[in-house]
Amino acid sequence: MLTKLLKNEIKATGRIFLPLYGALLILTIVTKLALTFGAPDFFSDNVATNPFMEVVIGISFTLYFIAVVALSVMTLVMIIQRFYKNLFTDEGYLMFSLPVKTWELVISKLLVGLMWSAVCTLMFVVSFFILSLGSFTMMDLTQGISAAYTDYSNTFGASLNVLIFEIIIFGIVSTVASILMIYVSIAIGQLFNQHRIVASFGAYIVITIAIQIISSIVMAVFAISNLDTVISQGNDIQAMEMMHWIINVSTFLNVILCGAFYFATQYIMKNRLNLE
Amino acid sequence: MTILNAKNLTKTFGKKTALAQIDLDIPRGRIIGLLGPNGSGKSTFIKLATGLLVPTAGEITIDGVAPGVDTKSKTSYLSERTYLNGWMRVNELLAFFEDFYQDFNRIKAENMLKDLNINPNDRLKTMSKGTKEKVQLILVMSRSAELYLLDEPIGGVDPAARDYILNTIITNYKEDASVIISTHLIADIEQILDDIVFISNGEITLTSSVDEIRETHNQSVDGLFREVFKC
Numbered sequence A: 001m002l003t004k005l006l007k008n009e010i011k012a013t014g015r016i017f018l019p020l021y022g023a024l025l026i027l028t029i030v031t032k033l034a035l036t037f038g039a040p041d042f043f044s045d046n047v048a049t050n051p052f053m054e055v056v057i058g059i060s061f062t063l064y065f066i067a068v069v070a071l072s073v074m075t076l077v078m079i080i081q082r083f084y085k086n087l088f089t090d091e092g093y094l095m096f097s098l099p100v101k102t103w104e105l106v107i108s109k110l111l112v113g114l115m116w117s118a119v120c121t122l123m124f125v126v127s128f129f130i131l132s133l134g135s136f137t138m139m140d141l142t143q144g145i146s147a148a149y150t151d152y153s154n155t156f157g158a159s160l161n162v163l164i165f166e167i168i169i170f171g172i173v174s175t176v177a178s179i180l181m182i183y184v185s186i187a188i189g190q191l192f193n194q195h196r197i198v199a200s201f202g203a204y205i206v207i208t209i210a211i212q213i214i215s216s217i218v219m220a221v222f223a224i225s226n227l228d229t230v231i232s233q234g235n236d237i238q239a240m241e242m243m244h245w246i247i248n249v250s251t252f253l254n255v256i257l258c259g260a261f262y263f264a265t266q267y268i269m270k271n272r273l274n275l276e
Numbered sequence B: 001m002t003i004l005n006a007k008n009l010t011k012t013f014g015k016k017t018a019l020a021q022i023d024l025d026i027p028r029g030r031i032i033g034l035l036g037p038n039g040s041g042k043s044t045f046i047k048l049a050t051g052l053l054v055p056t057a058g059e060i061t062i063d064g065v066a067p068g069v070d071t072k073s074k075t076s077y078l079s080e081r082t083y084l085n086g087w088m089r090v091n092e093l094l095a096f097f098e099d100f101y102q103d104f105n106r107i108k109a110e111n112m113l114k115d116l117n118i119n120p121n122d123r124l125k126t127m128s129k130g131t132k133e134k135v136q137l138i139l140v141m142s143r144s145a146e147l148y149l150l151d152e153p154i155g156g157v158d159p160a161a162r163d164y165i166l167n168t169i170i171t172n173y174k175e176d177a178s179v180i181i182s183t184h185l186i187a188d189i190e191q192i193l194d195d196i197v198f199i200s201n202g203e204i205t206l207t208s209s210v211d212e213i214r215e216t217h218n219q220s221v222d223g224l225f226r227e228v229f230k231c
Helices: A002-038 A051-088 A091-095 A102-132 A138-156 A160-189 A196-225 A227-232 A236-271 B042-050 B090-100 B106-115 B129-141 B159-172 B186-192 B210-217 B221-228
Strands: B002-013 B016-027 B031-035 B057-062 B075-078 B147-151 B178-183 B195-200 B203-209
Touching: A002 A051, A002 A102, A002 B090, A051 A091, A051 A102, A051 A160, A051 A196, A102 A160, A102 A236, A138 A160, A138 A236, A160 A196, A160 A236, A196 A227, A196 A236, B002 B042, B002 B178, B016 B042, B016 B057, B016 B178, B016 B203, B031 B042, B031 B186, B031 B221, B042 B057, B042 B075, B042 B147, B042 B178, B075 B129, B090 B106, B090 B129, B106 B129, B106 B159, B129 B147, B129 B159, B159 B186, B178 B186, B186 B221, B195 B210, B195 B221, B203 B210, B210 B221
Parallel strands: B031 B178, B031 B195, B075 B147, B147 B178
Antiparallel strands: B002 B016, B002 B057, B195 B203
16 A cells, blocks of 8 residues: 555656656756857866857856755745645645544654655755866766865775765765655644644754754763863764764664654554544 | 344433434345435444444344444445445456456446446546446445445435435345345335334334234335424
């Protein structure tokens, strides 16, 4: 049943996202063409173009910028709207009477939300790549990367892969946590009989403050217990160790948050559902 | 054989009691009218049966099992709200129901749509409220469920369609299935009911077969309802 829910969720969201991705790609190409023909030296410093091309480039850059912002905002809006509207307004009557488990409803929304977040990031990377084509060669890119690796291992005596891996894990876990935080806020909001959206925002703010307090305490405890390193700045290797420590502890805290948000959301949906 | 059983079923919302210690036994193969004034607890009862709400105390079972995935696959629920989203076409909705409910009969649904002149390629967004309700009822009645829970099924549709819908209800359910219809439009549905349950302020005030009412009270269900719930 989870696959059926996923299929339905992708269908419901894809009809919004696919045209937006298409628009982004078209605007990227248009901007790139305008740059190539109108200002071939754009990425070097001596920009010399005629006024007409300047206007064309200005317009296409503005539209491109709008598309990037719209896509980012839309991803967030869809994550909120699919959870709130599809489950807690009239549509919820249908979704909650389907022969599926409550956790399947939560997970299907979460996975599809994550998927679009990832696709959105990928689209930005592809788009920036297209825009910057010609300003560097593949050789530059591979040389740059291998230089970074050598540099890192010379300074810290370790592979850069470890750090990159830790950062990617942190990125995924914190994205899941931020989506689940939205879900739990919406679920808490619907416990109220009136002003549910306001209550959801309130819940979100309260959770944010609570997390701030907890993470400040954790960081303070850490700073005090490692006072020597923090004050003397230590050497590069110690600083990098601290960096690893901060990333991994943040990941760990986010995993705990994910668990707490997920189970709270599921509990409310299962036992305290109160559709309007 | 019992299809639905409620024991000491209680539901409170904060300080407000919506249902108070209800005991009810619904046998298979009957059409039951759940009748009561607005706010008497009809919808709450049906939502408890569908698993949309969880009882505060007591229990409710469908075919011996508490509401869950198993009971949801054999109960067909028509909510009082139009729960269909606007962006889908009727065709896509049929596919959705076919996907999630194994007992959904697409051909039956398509025939009913044709009878009511609803174009399967139309989007829900473009339809009137009454048409949406018809689509919803067609979807719900095209399943061969064991229990149908219809919350105000005829509230928004015109009298001509009302007859068609009632006819649909009585001709579409399996012999050993039961239909619970909650409504306050009693006169319209009286002729199809086997049994009635009167509910008032969260309590059941009368359960009886329609024949019994005609014999003992010598009046129609509608007449009795007006007498019992006189303001």
